[in-house]
Amino acid sequence: SPDRDRLVETMEAQASIGATDGGGLHRLALSEEDERVRDWFSAQMDAAGLSTRIDEFGNMFGRREGTDPAAAPVLLGSHLDSQPSGGIYDGALGVVAALEFVRTLDDEGIETERPIEIVNWTNEEGSRFQPAMQGSGVWAGAHDKEEEYATTDEDGVSLKTALEGIGYLGDAPAEPLEEYDSYLELHVEQGPYLEDGGHQVGVVTGIVGFVWGAITFSGEPNHSGSTPMAHRSDALVGAADVITQVRRIPSTLGPRTVGTTGYVSASPNSINIIPGDVTFTFGFRDPDDEVVDEAFDRVLLEADAAADREGLDWRFEERMRVSSVEFADRCVDAVESAATSLEYDRTRIFSGAGHDASHASRVCDTGMVFAVSENGKSHTEAEYTSWDDCYAAANTLANAALELARP
Amino acid sequence: SPDRDRLVETMEAQASIGATDGGGLHRLALSEEDERVRDWFSAQMDAAGLSTRIDEFGNMFGRREGTDPAAAPVLLGSHLDSQPSGGIYDGALGVVAALEFVRTLDDEGIETERPIEIVNWTNEEGSRFQPAMQGSGVWAGAHDKEEEYATTDEDGVSLKTALEGIGYLGDAPAEPLEEYDSYLELHVEQGPYLEDGGHQVGVVTGIVGFVWGAITFSGEPNHSGSTPMAHRSDALVGAADVITQVRRIPSTLGPRTVGTTGYVSASPNSINIIPGDVTFTFGFRDPDDEVVDEAFDRVLLEADAAADREGLDWRFEERMRVSSVEFADRCVDAVESAATSLEYDRTRIFSGAGHDASHASRVCDTGMVFAVSENGKSHTEAEYTSWDDCYAAANTLANAALELARP
Ligand SMILES: NC(=O)NCCC(=O)O
Numbered sequence: 143s144p145d146r147d148r149l150v151e152t153m154e155a156q157a158s159i160g161a162t163d164g165g166g167l168h169r170l171a172l173s174e175e176d177e178r179v180r181d182w183f184s185a186q187m188d189a190a191g192l193s194t195r196i197d198e199f200g201n202m203f204g205r206r207e208g209t210d211p212a213a214a215p216v217l218l219g220s221h222l223d224s225q226p227s228g229g230i231y232d233g234a235l236g237v238v239a240a241l242e243f244v245r246t247l248d249d250e251g252i253e254t255e256r257p258i259e260i261v262n263w264t265n266e267e268g269s270r271f272q273p274a275m276q277g278s279g280v281w282a283g284a285h286d287k288e289e290e291y292a293t294t295d296e297d298g299v300s301l302k303t304a305l306e307g308i309g310y311l312g313d314a315p316a317e318p319l320e321e322y323d324s325y326l327e328l329h330v331e332q333g334p335y336l337e338d339g340g341h342q343v344g345v346v347t348g349i350v351g352f353v354w355g356a357i358t359f360s361g362e363p364n365h366s367g368s369t370p371m372a373h374r375s376d377a378l379v380g381a382a383d384v385i386t387q388v389r390r391i392p393s394t395l396g397p398r399t400v401g402t403t404g405y406v407s408a409s410p411n412s413i414n415i416i417p418g419d420v421t422f423t424f425g426f427r428d429p430d431d432e433v434v435d436e437a438f439d440r441v442l443l444e445a446d447a448a449a450d451r452e453g454l455d456w457r458f459e460e461r462m463r464v465s466s467v468e469f470a471d472r473c474v475d476a477v478e479s480a481a482t483s484l485e486y487d488r489t490r491i492f493s494g495a496g497h498d499a500s501h502a503s504r505v506c507d508t509g510m511v512f513a514v515s516e517n518g519k520s521h522t523e524a525e526y527t528s529w530d531d532c533y534a535a536a537n538t539l540a541n542a543a544l545e546l547a548r549p
Numbered sequence: 550s551p552d553r554d555r556l557v558e559t560m561e562a563q564a565s566i567g568a569t570d571g572g573g574l575h576r577l578a579l580s581e582e583d584e585r586v587r588d589w590f591s592a593q594m595d596a597a598g599l600s601t602r603i604d605e606f607g608n609m610f611g612r613r614e615g616t617d618p619a620a621a622p623v624l625l626g627s628h629l630d631s632q633p634s635g636g637i638y639d640g641a642l643g644v645v646a647a648l649e650f651v652r653t654l655d656d657e658g659i660e661t662e663r664p665i666e667i668v669n670w671t672n673e674e675g676s677r678f679q680p681a682m683q684g685s686g687v688w689a690g691a692h693d694k695e696e697e698y699a700t701t702d703e704d705g706v707s708l709k710t711a712l713e714g715i716g717y718l719g720d721a722p723a724e725p726l727e728e729y730d731s732y733l734e735l736h737v738e739q740g741p742y743l744e745d746g747g748h749q750v751g752v753v754t755g756i757v758g759f760v761w762g763a764i765t766f767s768g769e770p771n772h773s774g775s776t777p778m779a780h781r782s783d784a785l786v787g788a789a790d791v792i793t794q795v796r797r798i799p800s801t802l803g804p805r806t807v808g809t810t811g812y813v814s815a816s817p818n819s820i821n822i823i824p825g826d827v828t829f830t831f832g833f834r835d836p837d838d839e840v841v842d843e844a845f846d847r848v849l850l851e852a853d854a855a856a857d858r859e860g861l862d863w864r865f866e867e868r869m870r871v872s873s874v875e876f877a878d879r880c881v882d883a884v885e886s887a888a889t890s891l892e893y894d895r896t897r898i899f900s901g902a903g904h905d906a907s908h909a910s911r912v913c914d915t916g917m918v919f920a921v922s923e924n925g926k927s928h929t930e931a932e933y934t935s936w937d938d939c940y941a942a943a944n945t946l947a948n949a950a951l952e953l954a955r956p
Pocket residue numbers: 232266267268274275332494495496497772773774821
């Protein structure tokens with residue numbers, strides 16, 4: 143079994159890189175903080191005796207050979223980047239647990255038939271660059287590498303420039319170099335279901351599909367006092383109308399449907415000017431892709447209606463689309479039987495957040511373990527998982543991976 | 550009569566200071582651009598032989614003596630600051646027309662019994678610092694000078710620091726130094742009524758009252774995917790609900806009631822985080838102060854209801870409040886008879902925008918002349934008034950002022 147103290151120490155070590163005053167992380171993809179945590183992770187992989195490679199999309203791999211070098215490897219990992227003001231568990235716990243697994247194999251002198259690889263994926267969060275899960279998406283062939291290189295952050299810096307800037311544009315091809323047996327990922331749940339049900343570990347059966355987009359309304363900037371209401375084309379009123387619908391559409395669809403506007407920007411953004419241009423994002427998710435499509439169609443109809451009411455032009459840009467996935471039974475079973483034999487209170491759960499596992503499941507059989515998120519908080523400094531819960535999930539991951547890797 | 554070519558040249562000269570690529574102005578109060586236009590205006594006043602003074606709030610005055618130095622002066626002016634992306638007429642036309650008036654008196658060798666003063670008021674726009682009409686408000690005793698010194702821009706720079714920074718913290722007391730006979734201001738209408746009615750000149754009878762405020766909602770930042778809709782406290786949904794009401798409340802009140810949200814800022818403003826904090830502004834205006842009060846009460850009720858629905862904390866800050874004013878009959882009549890004898894098609898009109906004349910009317914009899922705004926556009930680069938319409942209004946102003954100043 144993994145070493146609980148070492149797991150906690152390693153978690154604390156990564157949490158010190160890009161730490162915020164509020165006890166969270168500011169470690170945006172390909173930022174200076176991301177560079178530092180990558181350097182740290184590289185050194186940890188070297189110290190663990192792994193043979194490492196960095197691919198052309200900055201994904202970082204470490205490999206521990208199996209007794210049968212021709213056997214398809216088991217891959218484990220997650221991501222070390224964070225939201226602008228995120229928690230210390232989101233992503234990092236999965237990377238640290240994967241590292242802890244290979245350390246444990248060494249401690250206990252365990253040889254596996256299959257090679258084990260661990261991975262830190264580039265830009266999972268999708269905050270600075272969109273889409274989210276970008277590195278795993280390129281690796282899995284869901285996205286074209288050159289197109290993703292060209293994505294830019296708010297300052298117009300391209301992803302490729304940012305990768306070069308921190309020295310993590312590697313030379314391994316950004317694709318599976320061989321057939322993989324399976325991919326396992328440990329992540330914090332980021333939602334309330336495990337805690338509400340009093341469970342210790344989540345056996346993830348799949349991941350919701352989702353769509354992200356941005357809508358821009360263009361009206362007429364004008365004086366906020368002397369322009370009669372009937373003469374106005376107020377881009378912010380159009381946006382507000384649609385934002386209220388993004389909130390309300392989900393309740394008319396399914397119990398797991400969610401819809402969110404996370405970003406809004408108005409121009410000229412002055413107290414006494416009718417806003418001329420407003421851009422805002424939306425995202426919808428559901429276990430059923432058809433529900434996502436329905437929500438998406440509905441929000442575009444709402445945008446069209448709002449544009450009509452206010453006399454606005456509007457345009458729409460899709461930022462991300464991922465299908466819902468169901469994990470392979472053998473991976474779900476491996477996770478479930480590991481949790482069961484470790485006597486953790488566990489439950490099957492469908493992920494409402496996106497994960498690199500969504501893309502990995504295109505390449506090989508995939509499964510996930512969820513750790514409890516207290517109060518269901520995530521993408522905020524207030525994110526919290528107790529060390530006991532971190533350990534239960536890491537222990538489950540290790541035992542499931544061991545089964546798949548054939549000791 | 551004023552010199553049309555010189556009026557146009559002087560307008561073009563000021564429009565070159567802080568000019569934007571789009572043919573407008575970026576000349577925020579107390580910015581480097583404001584410093585340059587003030588230096589230019591100072592030189593124009595010197596060249597016109599006026600005796601100048603700058604007061605402790607940066608208001609710039611120029612005086613032409615009357616034949617009776619003890620007579621109460623007639624004051625004319627407006628403002629040279631602009632919106633972040635404003636037009637070249639808003640404010641500037643009133644200052645240039647006042648300057649042109651004293652130049653015309655000199656050209657034609659006219660002596661007036663009353664002294665004439667012209668003025669450029671500090672921070673009329675209220676974009677960088679709030680409230681709007683700040684310099685005239687301090688001068689007229691509507692605001693306390695020290696309190697207004699302490700107002701800050703978005704970067705935390707205080708108004709007093711900014712005044713010192715551009716060298717326009719003068720030493721004349723920021724108050725009327727004597728009794729004034731009257732104040733006249735020429736301004737572009739900034740609305741559609743003159744053009745819609747086919748008029749050349751507006752005889753302004755008063756100015757709407759208004760209130761400005763900012764509301765901040767605080768909810769819980771959380772993951773946009775894994776947080777069920779029922780667990781959310783989304784500050785942006787609260788804001789959007791209220792913004793749609795700011796748009797709709799006016800139609801239930803009066804024909805001249807307007808309501809606007811010009812500014813919104815969300816945090817952390819990331820596509821996959823439920824917004825934790827959102828601040829937005831609102832403003833309501835009406836000729837009847839009771840209607841403004843009613844709109845204000847209604848928006849606070851809406852905010853409270855939205856906070857309840859979403860489980861948000863909220864707070865409110867009042868940024869500005871000005872009572873509706875009706876101008877003195879003798880000033881309205883002077884403007885009207887000037888326009889009539891010049892044979893301009895003129896109409897009486899009530900201003901929907903705020904003006905320094907609102908505050909001046911607390912000090913002395915006040916009147917205004919409006920020039921036609923094409924397509925009713927203002928607070929945008931697209932603001933436009935033909936030189937013919939500029940001239941008609943300047944000519945009306947000059948003749949009305951001459952009557953009040955007793956030739
Ligand atoms: N797990 C996670 O937070 N991923 C980021 C992309 C998303 O919003 O789901």
